Amino acid sequence: MANKNVISLDKIKVACRDCSLSSLCLPMGLRPDDVDRLDAIVKRNRPLQRGDHLLRAGEGFRNLYVVKTGAVKTFTQTNEGDEQVVGFHLPGEVLGLDAIQDGHHGCSARALETTAICELPFDRLEDLSSNIPSLQHQMFRLLSKEISHEAEMMALLGRSSAEERVASFLLSLSERFRRRGFSATDFFLSMSRQEIGSYLGLALETVSRLFTRFQDEGVLKVERKHVQILDLERLGGMVSHPVNSERHRANPTN
Amino acid sequence: MANKNVISLDKIKVACRDCSLSSLCLPMGLRPDDVDRLDAIVKRNRPLQRGDHLLRAGEGFRNLYVVKTGAVKTFTQTNEGDEQVVGFHLPGEVLGLDAIQDGHHGCSARALETTAICELPFDRLEDLSSNIPSLQHQMFRLLSKEISHEAEMMALLGRSSAEERVASFLLSLSERFRRRGFSATDFFLSMSRQEIGSYLGLALETVSRLFTRFQDEGVLKVERKHVQILDLERLGGMVSHPVNSERHRANPTN
DNA sequence: TCTCTACTTTGATTCAGATCAACTGATAGA
DNA sequence: TCTATCAGTTGATCTGAATCAAAGTAGAGA
Numbered sequence: 203m204a205n206k207n208v209i210s211l212d213k214i215k216v217a218c219r220d221c222s223l224s225s226l227c228l229p230m231g232l233r234p235d236d237v238d239r240l241d242a243i244v245k246r247n248r249p250l251q252r253g254d255h256l257l258r259a260g261e262g263f264r265n266l267y268v269v270k271t272g273a274v275k276t277f278t279q280t281n282e283g284d285e286q287v288v289g290f291h292l293p294g295e296v297l298g299l300d301a302i303q304d305g306h307h308g309c310s311a312r313a314l315e316t317t318a319i320c321e322l323p324f325d326r327l328e329d330l331s332s333n334i335p336s337l338q339h340q341m342f343r344l345l346s347k348e349i350s351h352e353a354e355m356m357a358l359l360g361r362s363s364a365e366e367r368v369a370s371f372l373l374s375l376s377e378r379f380r381r382r383g384f385s386a387t388d389f390f391l392s393m394s395r396q397e398i399g400s401y402l403g404l405a406l407e408t409v410s411r412l413f414t415r416f417q418d419e420g421v422l423k424v425e426r427k428h429v430q431i432l433d434l435e436r437l438g439g440m441v442s443h444p445v446n447s448e449r450h451r452a453n454p455t456n
Numbered sequence: 457m458a459n460k461n462v463i464s465l466d467k468i469k470v471a472c473r474d475c476s477l478s479s480l481c482l483p484m485g486l487r488p489d490d491v492d493r494l495d496a497i498v499k500r501n502r503p504l505q506r507g508d509h510l511l512r513a514g515e516g517f518r519n520l521y522v523v524k525t526g527a528v529k530t531f532t533q534t535n536e537g538d539e540q541v542v543g544f545h546l547p548g549e550v551l552g553l554d555a556i557q558d559g560h561h562g563c564s565a566r567a568l569e570t571t572a573i574c575e576l577p578f579d580r581l582e583d584l585s586s587n588i589p590s591l592q593h594q595m596f597r598l599l600s601k602e603i604s605h606e607a608e609m610m611a612l613l614g615r616s617s618a619e620e621r622v623a624s625f626l627l628s629l630s631e632r633f634r635r636r637g638f639s640a641t642d643f644f645l646s647m648s649r650q651e652i653g654s655y656l657g658l659a660l661e662t663v664s665r666l667f668t669r670f671q672d673e674g675v676l677k678v679e680r681k682h683v684q685i686l687d688l689e690r691l692g693g694m695v696s697h698p699v700n701s702e703r704h705r706a707n708p709t710n
Numbered sequence: 711t712c713t714c715t716a717c718t719t720t721g722a723t724t725c726a727g728a729t730c731a732a733c734t735g736a737t738a739g740a
Numbered sequence: 741t742c743t744a745t746c747a748g749t750t751g752a753t754c755t756g757a758a759t760c761a762a763a764g765t766a767g768a769g770a
Contacts, residue, residue, distance in 0.1 A: 278611060281696040286611050300607055302600035308607065328593060335586050342582070345599035346556035352606035353554055353562065357532060357540050359613035360657030364727065395748065403614030405728055410749055426736085426748075442535040618757065649718065659758055664719055680718075680766080 217241050226294035226381065227268055228322075228340060236334050243330065245321040246270075250313035256297070259310045263301035265321045269293050272317025273392040276309040277400070287401040290314070290393060292378050299348050314392040359403050362442070367402040368412040369440035372422070376431060387431040471495045480548035480635065481522055482576075482594060490588050497584065499575040500524075504567035510551070513564045517555035519575045523547050526571025527646040530563040531654075541655040544568070544647060546632050553602050568646040613657050616696070621656040622666040623694035626676070630685060641685040 218229050218241040229237045245265075249272070250256060256267060259278055267274075274291040288309050291297055301307040302324065331338040358370055380386035391398070395413075399406040416422040421437055423430040431437060472483050472495040483491045499519075503526070504510060510521060513532055521528075528545040542563050545551055555561040556578065585592040612624055634640035645652070649667075653660040670676040675691050677684040685691060 280615065286615055288607055288610065299600055300604040302596050303604050308604055328589070328596070332586060332589050332592055335582070338586055338592060339582060342556050342595065342599065345596070345603065346553055348603050349599065349606065350554040350557050350562055352603065352610060353542055356542065356606060356609055356613060359610060360654070361534065361540055400614070406747090407729085407749080408727060410747095411727095414749075648716090660717090661719080661759085662757060665757095668719075 215246050218244065221270070222383070223268075223270065223294040228296070228337075228344065231340055232334070232336055236337060239330060239334065240337065243323060243326040245323070247319065247321065249316055249318045252313055252315050254313045254317075256311040256313065256317075256319060257307050257309075259307055261307045263298065263305045263307055263324065265298065265323055266327065267297040267311070268320040268322065269295050269297070270318040270320050273314040274311050274317055274319075275314055275393060275397060276311045278309055285400065287393075287397050290397075290401065293382055296344060296348075299345055314397075364402075364404050364408050364412060365415075366441055367404060368398075368409060368416075369437050371398065371402055372429065372431065373434075373437055373441060376434065387434060389429055391427045391429060469500050472498065475524070476637070477522075477524065477548040482550070482591075482598065485594055486588070486590055490591060493584060493588065494591065497577060497580040499577070501573065501575065503570055503572045506567055506569050508567045508571075510565040510567065510571075510573060511561050511563075513561055515561045517552065517559045517561055517578065519552065519577055520581065521551040521565070522574040522576065523549050523551070524572040524574050527568040528565050528571055528573075529568055529647060529651060530565045532563055539654065541647075541651050544651075544655065547636055550598060550602075553599055618656075618658050618662050618666060619669075620695055621658060622652075622663060622670075623691050625652065625656055626683065626685065627688075627691060627695060630688070641688060643683055645681045645683060 217238075218224055218227075219234060219237050221227070221229075224230065224237065229240060232240065256274060269291050271293055274297060276288045276291065276297060277285040278288060280286050291311075297311055298307060300309065327341070331341050358367055362370070375389065375391075376386045379389050393401075395406040395409045398404075399409045402409070413422065413424045416437075417424050419436075421431070421433045423432055472478055472481075472491050473488060475481070475483075478484065478491065483494060486494065510528060523545050525547055528551060530542045530545065530551060531539045532542060534540050545565075551565055552561060554563065581595070585595050612621055616624070629643065629645075630640045633643050647655075649660040649663045652658075653663045656663070667676065667678045670691075671678050673690075675685070675687045677686055
């Protein structure tokens with residue numbers, strides 16, 4: 203009963219109050235008893251394997267999903283049949299926020315690696331939010347954060363060079379890993395060059411070439427999925443709108 | 457007392473319940489008495505003139521703003537000092553949603569023409585949302601809609617040609633005017649080629665050339681700010697992800 | 711009325727990144 | 741083990757849109 207499988211299953215089913223992500227996730231800023239009320243509506247199913255669909259575009263909206271471990275990509279299909287990657291989601295990040303609007307998911311989602319998910323029935327989450335003002339506030343913040351992030355991404359896609367996009371992408375991953383307690387400078391990419399390119403509006407060859415160039419310049423060490431950032435400073439210098447610019451705003455009077 | 461000025465001032469100060477935008481705006485789906493409670497927290501100041509700032513990036517977050525009449529652009533400053541347009545806002549559309557997140561506005565906003573604004577103190581809106589479940593729901597939908605819209609925009613910027621971007625932009629305006637009771641095929645642009653280009657990630661010359669080309673092809677008639685869409689069908693055919701694709705989803709099983 | 715200025719159009723040239731193509735290396739399955 | 745397949749790298753070429761440049765046009769203000 204205390205064998206490895208059971209332990210790892212327990213780990214997946216860990217309650218919000220005991221979850222290491224709680225400070226990044228919805229429970230952030232909630233009182234412990236409110237966290238327990240939130241926890242009571244969370245469903246935790248068995249993990250997804252790499253390539254498994256979490257949801258499909260067009261599907262009816264029931265739940266929000268939070269990545270607990272692993273990684274998920276969201277994407278849409280273009281007319282020509284190939285996929286357009288819309289986002290990569292790491293532990294503590296929420297999926298499905300775009301579906302509240304009209305009751306249908308606009309994106310499909312697939313696991314990029316073995317992935318555990320917390321499922322939040324939205325109707326119950328709404329009820330709970332009505333009753334817990336700090337949860338409502340947290341929901342508004344969550345949605346707003348997504349809006350900010352996407353606006354930043356639009357600016358990146360609208361005006362930046364390929365170099366800037368790839369640098370920005372790596373910095374974003376680095377920062378997100380760091381906040382999750384992983385190394386900010388040594389990590390594995392769970393997505394392919396193709397998927398990175400699709401996300402950044404670049405050809406996969408361009409992504410590959412830039413990885414090679416950054417390596418030649420001594421900024422990175424890349425070997426397939428394994429990335430080491432050797433010069434975080436210089437990588438940051440390549441980006442005009444620094445990632446999380448809202449945290450380091452220099453001149454608030456604009 | 458019944459002279460023109462007073463009448464037009466009254467028009468600006470019209471209550472939510474009497475506002476023609478209520479079906480597009482926050483009151484959408486609220487019971488009449490709840491609309492009145494919402495109305496009670498709305499502040500309506502004197503209109504902005506073209507070029508007036510509604511808010512500046514970095515400013516502390518107090519209010520959400522709804523365009524009542526006119527048009528507003530939101531934008532950020534790039535390192536090089538020139539502006540990056542983030543969005544254009546027509547009557548009934550809400551500004552400032554990105555600021556809930558960390559209490560600071562990430563974008564500046566300026567009136568593109570004479571513009572009336574409804575101001576919503578966010579703390580009071582939050583209180584009200586706690587007490588009116590349908591308002592909370594409407595807020596979630598509003599935020600979600602913004603997320604959907606930005607995701608669509610990211611896809612456009614990530615994969616589309618200049619032709620597709622400009623066509624998509626015109627279709628989006630057309631549809632938004634239509635829903636506000638204006639002509640879908642004959643309207644004035646309140647923004648410059650420069651601003652359109654910045655928004656679409658294109659040079660202003662490219663925007664101008666495409667307007668000319670669409671005109672040569674008989675799809676449009678453009679004279680400076682005045683646009684007439686002669687062949688809405690053909691314009692739509694240029695766009696791979698049709699605007700409002702979520703409303704016309706052909707194959708929900710992805 | 712006549713500037714002045716800002717916006718727009720149009721043409722010529724350049725260039726970043728896409729596309730096409732070939733090859734390498736890793737992984738999985740027979 | 742061998743082989744098929746797929747992800748990634750690298751090189752050559754092409755092209756759509758940026759940039760540079762010049763001229764036309766409308767509207768604001770004197």
